[in-house]
Amino acid sequence: MQWKNITDINQINDIKDQKGYSLIFKHSTRCSVSMMAKRRFEMDWEVIPEDTNLYFLDLISFRPISAQIAETFQVHHESPQILVIKDGDCILDASHGDISADEVASVISN
Template identity: 65%
Template sequence: MKWTLLETTDQLTRIKEQQGYSLIFKHSTRCSISMMAKRRFELDWENLPENMPLYFLDLIQYRDISNHVAQLFSVHHESPQLLLIKDGECILDQSHGEISVDETMSEIN
């Protein structure tokens, strides 16, 4: 699996308009908890559907996009944070130690 870097608000618009599932992982490059959550997620991500788009947002570099994510998908900003998007709506919002491939797959199944 591979991350797609989330660097523009146009990408968010496309995610919002896309049918099916997408994941957005909001990561603080300055936070050890965020690094641990990302690493733990990546250890299990082969259990996700192979064709699911995975977006990675560097919160430090793209703070304005992070704010736009919160507004567009009606979620409270947290870091780290994983959002499961289905048909343009956030159906699962996980943060910190709650970030889990298993819980994400439970929501998909």
């Protein structure tokens, strides 16, 4: 599995318009907690169904995109944060130590 980097604000509408499941990982490159959450998630991400679109946002470099994600999917901004999007709606958001590949897989599999 591989991340698709979010670098353009228009990608948010593309994600919202997608059918099926997408996952957005919002990461702060300056935060050790964020690095640990990302590493832990990637160690376990083989449990995520392969047809899930995986998106990665470096929120330090792309703060306006991070704000747009929060507005579009009606979630409170946090970092690190993971959002699971299904057919345009956020069905799971978790942050910090609550980020879990197993939980994401469970939500997607139901």
